[in-house]
Amino acid sequence: MRLSKFHLATVKEVPADAEIVSHQLMLRAGMIRKLAAGLYTWSPLGLRVLRKVEAVVREEMNRAGAIEVLMPAVQPRELWEETGRWEKFGGQLLKMKDRKEAWYCFGPTHEEVVTDFARAELHSYKQLPLNFYQIQTKFRDEIRPRFGVMRAREFLMKDAYSFHLSAECLEREYWNMYNAYTRIFTRLELKFRPVQADAGAIGGSVTHEFHVLAESGEDAIAFSDGSDYAANVEKAEAMAPATGRTAPAAALERVATPTQRSIDEVSGFLGVAAAGCLKTILVRGNDGLVALCVRGDHEINEIKASKLAELPGEPVLADEAEIVKALGCKPGFIGPVGLPDSIPVIVDRDAAVLADFVCGGNQDGSHYRGANWLRDARLSRVEDLRKVVDGDASPDGKGQIRLARGIEVGHVFQLGTKYAEALNASVIDQSGKSQVLAMGCYGIGVSRIVAAAIEQNFDAAGIVWPEPMAPWRVVLCLINPKNDTNVAAVADALYADLQARGVDVALDDRGLRAGGMFADMELIGIPHRVVVSERGVAAGTFEYRARRDSESRQLSRDEVLALFA
Amino acid sequence: MRLSKFHLATVKEVPADAEIVSHQLMLRAGMIRKLAAGLYTWSPLGLRVLRKVEAVVREEMNRAGAIEVLMPAVQPRELWEETGRWEKFGGQLLKMKDRKEAWYCFGPTHEEVVTDFARAELHSYKQLPLNFYQIQTKFRDEIRPRFGVMRAREFLMKDAYSFHLSAECLEREYWNMYNAYTRIFTRLELKFRPVQADAGAIGGSVTHEFHVLAESGEDAIAFSDGSDYAANVEKAEAMAPATGRTAPAAALERVATPTQRSIDEVSGFLGVAAAGCLKTILVRGNDGLVALCVRGDHEINEIKASKLAELPGEPVLADEAEIVKALGCKPGFIGPVGLPDSIPVIVDRDAAVLADFVCGGNQDGSHYRGANWLRDARLSRVEDLRKVVDGDASPDGKGQIRLARGIEVGHVFQLGTKYAEALNASVIDQSGKSQVLAMGCYGIGVSRIVAAAIEQNFDAAGIVWPEPMAPWRVVLCLINPKNDTNVAAVADALYADLQARGVDVALDDRGLRAGGMFADMELIGIPHRVVVSERGVAAGTFEYRARRDSESRQLSRDEVLALFA
Structure with a gap:
């Protein structure tokens, strides 16, 4: 072209x-x-x-x-x-x-x-x-x-x-x-x-x-x-943790958390790592509310939750009025201890092995410390409920998740x-x-x-196409000669030769100055650039540069043809 | 394939x-x-x-x-x-x-x-x-x-x-x-x-x-x-006729045509050729009604009429009530003689050279014989108004219209x-x-x-594709061998050879009987058919038939390859 x-x-x-x-x-x-x-x-x-x-x-x-x-x-x-x-x-x-x-x-x-x-x-x-x-x-x-x-x-x-x-x-x-x-x-x-x-x-x-x-x-x-x-x-x-739940060591203790609702706030206020806290949310189930629990440093995976038999589809959070009506407290203070029996408590695999954890107190301005499953809190079922995180064990048992x-x-x-x-x-x-x-x-x-x-192939100058999808594989840049020389004829002949060999080649004969032409060809990402200039023709060489390279080199005509053989 | x-x-x-x-x-x-x-x-x-x-x-x-x-x-x-x-x-x-x-x-x-x-x-x-x-x-x-x-x-x-x-x-x-x-x-x-x-x-x-x-x-x-x-x-x-209008010879005469309205009816009833009659229609113009006249054996070209300055676009016929109001007669009896001055009379080139013609009498049940332009009827303008017919002179002056x-x-x-x-x-x-x-x-x-x-390429058996748009240029019909011979291998080898030569070839290896296979290939219109059969392989020949031919012939393998070289 x-x-x-x-x-x-x-x-x-x-x-x-x-x-x-x-x-x-x-x-x-x-x-x-x-x-x-x-x-x-x-x-x-x-x-x-x-x-x-x-x-x-x-x-x-x-x-x-x-x-x-x-x-x-x-x-x-x-x-x-x-x-x-x-x-x-x-x-x-x-x-x-x-x-x-x-x-x-x-x-x-x-x-x-x-x-x-x-x-x-x-x-x-x-x-x-x-x-x-x-x-x-x-x-x-x-x-x-x-x-x-x-x-x-x-x-x-x-x-x-x-x-x-x-x-x-x-x-x-x-x-x-x-x-x-x-x-x-x-x-x-x-x-x-x-x-x-x-x-x-x-x-x-x-x-x-x-x-x-x-x-x-x-x-x-x-x-x-x-x-x-x-x-x-x-x-x-998210695989089940390698080690099981340890025995309770601490006593259950209600602590005041007057304004602390999020895991970050509660964890900082009580000086307990997020991984030692339990995150509990209430969602609308097929048959009343359902509690979902994950570790404080984990997040609910909504696709996984949507497949629970208790849920009609993608989880929808209960609103404040529903929570107040069911528990008497606002969101931010929910926990599994003392939840009404009508609410199933579905617990993520990692959250299920916590011991002596922090969780909401089901009262405004209050959390529990030293909570433990079975002893203090009902646990209806253990499921894979969370998003995986960097460093998790790979489900196929080989290596870690990235x-x-x-x-x-x-x-x-x-x-x-x-x-x-x-x-x-x-x-x-x-x-x-x-x-x-x-x-x-x-x-x-x-x-x-x-x-x-x-998105995978660009640099500051523009696109860097993989060859199989480049608009052309190679461009010949014809630098307009100052004198009446045969530069255009040399470019035409090389262009015809490459075409005859089935090379997908463009000839930039628009008459632009070299700077503008090179900038265009870099922006549109042509993988190979061959310059046909007065000086080069005089010396019998062509300046060649690959789009991914930072340096150009001088090639003979045969070397140019060999490059695209 | x-x-x-x-x-x-x-x-x-x-x-x-x-x-x-x-x-x-x-x-x-x-x-x-x-x-x-x-x-x-x-x-x-x-x-x-x-x-x-x-x-x-x-x-x-x-x-x-x-x-x-x-x-x-x-x-x-x-x-x-x-x-x-x-x-x-x-x-x-x-x-x-x-x-x-x-x-x-x-x-x-x-x-x-x-x-x-x-x-x-x-x-x-x-x-x-x-x-x-x-x-x-x-x-x-x-x-x-x-x-x-x-x-x-x-x-x-x-x-x-x-x-x-x-x-x-x-x-x-x-x-x-x-x-x-x-x-x-x-x-x-x-x-x-x-x-x-x-x-x-x-x-x-x-x-x-x-x-x-x-x-x-x-x-x-x-x-x-x-x-x-x-x-x-x-x-x-439609070009102007070569010869002009002849001088009036007959006198204008009103004749009774009690039930004759169409050109065919009037022409038959009065014993005058349709080409000696005038067809007049009234259409709605920009500014009242407009009369359009063509020879009785010609038809109005609506596209040409739509371009008249007097018309708003495609011609719309005046309805019976409009005609009765303007002329006092029903459609079928309209003619240019004595039309109100407010109605332009636009006449086709061929109708304009008629002399002593038959036309409507502008009274129910009546036509004129011996009518002539200018002497009897006003003619506002001559235009090309009609559809061309077989035998018309070509507009470029060379030959006749078909x-x-x-x-x-x-x-x-x-x-x-x-x-x-x-x-x-x-x-x-x-x-x-x-x-x-x-x-x-x-x-x-x-x-x-x-x-x-x-629409241009079919026969009783089906489609007969022009080669450049055939689904395949040639089909090899593999007739299932009765004995354990190498017919399939011969077909495969010929198929591979043709493909290697860049021939767009199909191999019909569906295992149908010859009759059904041939009928299918004729219906879908494959230009060339080569049969690979037990008898042919034994004889070292292939039955070949072009879709457009009625006869098949026996070819050697080299002749088959040469056919598609």
Whole structure:
């Protein structure tokens, strides 16, 4: 590509709402331009990168045996009502009415449509297994679209859906996809981790997320420093402590804590470490209030709590009026000692081994010291209730947990029969019986990958693309000659030679001065830069510099060609 | 592709609402499946064809110097209000409200968005000319979606928009695009015609449509048998007759036509050819009624009539009450003799040279014979008002007009400054002054091309793809051996050899019987079929048949390879 015939439009000013580096750099490089909240036009430069990511995803999906299809973006309400998601999906579902007053949505995902396709197309076990995928525009009406294409409303997604006769077959395809995803992110030269995850609203049991590791990531990831264990913090198990509860040594004693409510305040006031205090919260259960207890230095993991049989879903804190009514005290003074029998007390594994601990006194302005389970306080059940912390034992028994931030770029699910049952998608099996299909689903955020890659690959001058997704692998910078020499002809010939060898090369023939040209090429992150200048042509050399290097070097023409062989 | 790993699902029954052959064959071949009215999923087979068309379009757009971008499908109302099209676009515009109650539409076209992009990105004449294109999903809420993907609501379109400083530069790019379109449809091996067209609602002046010629086409096309002149019948000029009006010979005579109203009835009743009768209609003008006259054997061209200064737009017939009030007679008896002076009489070129003609008597049950212009009837102005007919002189003076049916698959427009003015998109020109951009726009219906190609390429057995858009160029049909021979190994080796040579080949290893396999491959239209059978392997030959041929022949392995070299 000759850049004089391209549209390159780097910019100096970046809007104040561009909070993260990828958003700032994509705007400065002119890769995207905002149309409206969460809606972006991909400029010619941006699209080159997006298409390179798309091509790698497509190649690896094909290699893994998935078959590409293309489903409509606009989906009829009736289908979403069959699975109950027309209402359940919530505000992210963009709904619309056509000229005949029929309701549709802009597809945020395609489980309904693909299962409808499958129930029409698939009749016999002989057609299975199958994995259909598409690379297609989705829309999710985010409450707070932000971070540019990282959390846009309209975005490009690769979504795949596999169909099977048995759970075993589904599991084989699940790992096939897991491996394909690993190849995709490896080929894109990203630092990533597949992590165990919670299935959430999509449903299903076994599931992994693929995270690109970056400080700006919205997810917290726990991984082991002694194995390949990794999990979303939402999901990561906090193991039971190695040693059990010690016998009570202190007597139970009520102490005045007139204004001390938080763990920090109580711990400081009483001179007891937070790890020696108990944090108790009251939440609304299916059948009255429920007490959840974790150690003072730990935090409740809401996803884990949401799975307790006593809770209807995500935990909702009891409000002050409910607490006053139940206990006669305000929040901040709650503890398990003397709680009414009607309130189950569910205690985290680490909190359950505390002895002689501090906890709320269930009276305003009062706590207990020297409290002990069983002797002083009822303990209904021990559960894993907390978020893991740095230094925890890894659940696989190897090494310690470390924490990192991640950007979710892929997700694989074993859905099982959830959607196939709702939509009655079945085939005749080997024995002639009708059998509901087992399904997997596998998503990749194609446009998000572009932003995530930048979060891992930038410096003060701009983006530093991994080669497989760079807009061009190499740029020839033609420095306008002062004299009537053949510099342009030399550049043209080298450009033609590289193109003939299949090298993805750009020729910067825009006539800019060297400083501006180099700044642009560094900002947009081209991995290799070759300068064609009057002095170089006279000396028979080209100044070469890799984007990741700080020094340039002089190469002969043959050396330049050899570099990209 | 091994078809055992693919999803091929040909069907026998076709829904009764599939009226045209491409719709029927796309359903029978299992290329598409209906999700809802005007919404189709492209199956793996259908998508292969769609992608091939897309690839040719992209290659030729790139070759022509256009630059690919990707704009959002979802577009904010505010932008459409700047051009006035939020209301004017009509019912085809699918509108929706997001969770914040802001209005958007699903883009049916992108003039607004691309002009908004241009006004933000373009500042100087130095950046021009530019031509941005995308290949992207559009939605138009057709009143009556039909013919499968031919007139679907959601469809794949290539839309391009060029920006220029001058009308001359725009015109150069217009013809550049015209030539690119010609290359695209030529490469796709379609029988097509670029035809002059009416600009319609998109706006602009010079415009051509590209039509694939097919009986089922919704458009009528006029072309010359003696030159390359071609125009949409909407637009085609009917030339003035070579000879002028002859002098009146007959006297004006009122004759009774008690129940004869239509030209056919009057002409038969009076024994005068339809070409000797005058057809007069009254339409609503800007300022009272207007009479339009054409020869009895001709028809009013509504697009031409809509451009008369006296009319507000598309002609609307006066109703019976209006006619009775103005003339005292009912429709069917209207003529120019004795019409009130307030009614302009606008006469088609051919009608204006009639002499001694029959026309309505402006009294119920009465016509005139022997009527003549000027002597008997007022004639306000002569205009080209009629549709061309077979045998008309070609407007370029070369040959005669012939009529054909066409499917519009492409359209190029010189928009001029219409959108740039509305959105205030301007750049600084060479002299430092701000200048509004001139624009062109250029569309191709990518998904429609697939259906249009079938309308031109089918036989009783199914689709007969042009090679450049066939799902595979060649299929190897592996006939299951009865004995334990190496037929499968021979097929595998030939398959691998062809693949290694870059041939787009499928191996039908589904284990079907020969009849079913051949029927499938003919239905889905694979251009070349090579049979690998026990008998052939024993004889060292392969049965080869081209889809367009009726006979097969035996080829050696080398001959097979040479065929696809």
